[in-house]
Amino acid sequence: MTGIAGRTGRLRAQQNTKPREDGCERCVCCRRQVDIRKDTDIEFRPFYVEGAGQLCYDCYSELYGRS
Numbered sequence: 494m495t496g497i498a499g500r501t502g503r504l505r506a507q508q509n510t511k512p513r514e515d516g517c518e519r520c521v522c523c524r525r526q527v528d529i530r531k532d533t534d535i536e537f538r539p540f541y542v543e544g545a546g547q548l549c550y551d552c553y554s555e556l557y558g559r560s
């Protein structure tokens with residue numbers, strides 16, 4: 494009963510995760526994936542630092558949040 498259904502399910506799961514990873518930015522500090530697409534204009538990105546790159550919320554608030 495699990496033969497074909499199990500196989501196609503696993504295959505579909507792999508295909509779903511790959512383009513999402515490729516299309517999303519990573520934090521330049523901790524390398525964690527952030528929920529911002531690479532084709533997003535930098536003017537509309539949260540936590541983007543000119544000259545440094547894309548940061549995640551945690552790194553951004555640690556670097557710039559408290560002053």
Ligand SMILES: [Zn+2]
Nearest residue numbers: 520523549552
């Ligand atoms: Zn980070």
